[in-house]
Amino acid sequence: MSPHVVICGAGFGGLELTARLSAAFGREIDITLIDKNDAFVFGYSKLDVMFGRERTDTVRLPYSSISKPGVHFRQETITAIDPEARRVTTDGGSYDADILVVALGADYDPAATPGLVEGGNEFYSVAGAERLREVLPGFSKGRAIVGVTSTPFKCPPAPSEAALLLHDYLTARGVRDACEISLVMPFGVPIPPSPETSEALLDAFAERDITFVPDRLVRSLDPARRVAILDDETEMPYDLFLGIPKHRVPGVVAASGMTEDGWIPVNSLTLETRFPGIYAVGDVTSVGTPKAGVFSEGAARVVATEIIAALESGEQPAGYDGIGSCYIEFGSGRVGRVEVQFLSGQPPTGTYYGASAALVAEKKDFGSSRRARWFGLD
Numbered sequence: 469m470s471p472h473v474v475i476c477g478a479g480f481g482g483l484e485l486t487a488r489l490s491a492a493f494g495r496e497i498d499i500t501l502i503d504k505n506d507a508f509v510f511g512y513s514k515l516d517v518m519f520g521r522e523r524t525d526t527v528r529l530p531y532s533s534i535s536k537p538g539v540h541f542r543q544e545t546i547t548a549i550d551p552e553a554r555r556v557t558t559d560g561g562s563y564d565a566d567i568l569v570v571a572l573g574a575d576y577d578p579a580a581t582p583g584l585v586e587g588g589n590e591f592y593s594v595a596g597a598e599r600l601r602e603v604l605p606g607f608s609k610g611r612a613i614v615g616v617t618s619t620p621f622k623c624p625p626a627p628s629e630a631a632l633l634l635h636d637y638l639t640a641r642g643v644r645d646a647c648e649i650s651l652v653m654p655f656g657v658p659i660p661p662s663p664e665t666s667e668a669l670l671d672a673f674a675e676r677d678i679t680f681v682p683d684r685l686v687r688s689l690d691p692a693r694r695v696a697i698l699d700d701e702t703e704m705p706y707d708l709f710l711g712i713p714k715h716r717v718p719g720v721v722a723a724s725g726m727t728e729d730g731w732i733p734v735n736s737l738t739l740e741t742r743f744p745g746i747y748a749v750g751d752v753t754s755v756g757t758p759k760a761g762v763f764s765e766g767a768a769r770v771v772a773t774e775i776i777a778a779l780e781s782g783e784q785p786a787g788y789d790g791i792g793s794c795y796i797e798f799g800s801g802r803v804g805r806v807e808v809q810f811l812s813g814q815p816p817t818g819t820y821y822g823a824s825a826a827l828v829a830e831k832k833d834f835g836s837s838r839r840a841r842w843f844g845l846d
């Protein structure tokens with residue numbers, strides 16, 4: 469009998485793992501890949517949707533396109549995970565796994581920030597980005613705040629990207645002079661592991677008259693007075709609030725008993741959980757890398773090598789190195805890149821590749837190579 473690998477979550481981590489295992493074993497493996505949605509959307513596509521650069525239907529990658537040997541995709545909602553029994557229950561049935569991989573990502577809890585739902589917006593979900601696409605054309609003067617409400621949060625460069633793209637968007641509409649843009653971040657600089665990247669971003673903010681508010685979180689909004697209240701009680705008036713909502717594990721993961729301090733702890737080299745035969749990858753873990761797709765994908769690569777080694781007595785992987793490369797939208801048609809290394813035993817370090825038009829093409833290739841590898845799409 470083929471070993472049954474159950475992969476919970478078809479995001480960056482689950483898709484990469486599925487592609488690698490299918491390529492290695494073909495029909496010799498039985499992979500059940502489960503996701504509640506019918507399509508995958510890259511995180512960065514939400515910025516494109518929000519600023520009207522793309523339509524939602526053009527950035528959705530339908531799971532129905534996945535046609536890989538040994539892979540069965542189930543569009544079902546996972547309602548329980550029993551790590552002792554390695555059993556996953558969904559609204560469509562239940563699955564017993566020889567090897568179980570939890571790649572369910574991070575959910576959002578906008579209601580955890582008082583006033584955010586009533587008086588603000590978030591652009592971290594597809595629905596939030598779609599709503600903002602309708603809201604933004606109505607903003608022609610006043611104060612805009614891009615604000616982080618809690619840590620950890622996905623893709624640390626994304627708030628900076630949103631502020632820079634908002635500048636472009638308002639400039640293109642001829643209303644930039646009537647608007648102020650501020651960015652509230654919980655770090656002293658935009659990208660702490662890479663001083664060079666931070667300097668480039670701070671220069672870009674200064675050139676565009678974007679106010680960077682370091683070392684602060686937005687604790688609440690008072691919609692009646694239209695003020696954002698920061699964690700040091702400072703009040704910032706706003707007319708448009710673009711929030712990064714509180715992140716947490718999906719409810720089903722919290723209920724599974726696999727978490728500690730809110731996230732699933734794993735062996736940082738092997739991505740194994742404390743439950744035999746169960747791995748966890750990506751945003752759902754507390755592995756020590758930022759919550760970003762490239763890190764979820766890197767962790768999935770390691771798990772794939774381990775599963776291949778275990779089932780074929782092959783080469784053991786070297787261990788997860790926590791290296792990831794993120795593209796950063798600088799606006800004005802340019803993209804930068806930062807390569808960061810975590811988990812080396814030393815403080816994280818980063819290398820910056822200056823914003824250019826060439827990196828716009830490289831980012832496009834990054835997306836197309838995943839479309840091809842994961843979905844078989846051109």
Ligand SMILES: Cc1cc2nc3c(=O)[nH]c(=O)nc-3n(C[C@H](O)[C@H](O)[C@H](O)COP(=O)(O)OP(=O)(O)OC[C@H]3O[C@@H](n4cnc5c(N)ncnc54)[C@H](O)[C@@H]3O)c2cc1C
Binds near residue numbers: 749
């Ligand atoms: C605005 C923005 C910009 C970003 N830009 C970048 C970027 O440029 N580069 C980058 O690397 N990262 C970026 N990210 C971050 C990136 O999108 C995430 O970190 C990445 O998707 C995490 O991958 P994952 O596999 O851990 O989880 P996810 O990709 O979130 O996948 C988890 C999957 O689990 C499914 N799921 C959850 N609960 C259930 C359930 N109960 N039942 C069934 N299915 C369930 C979800 O539907 C989802 O498909 C960005 C994020 C945002 C919001």
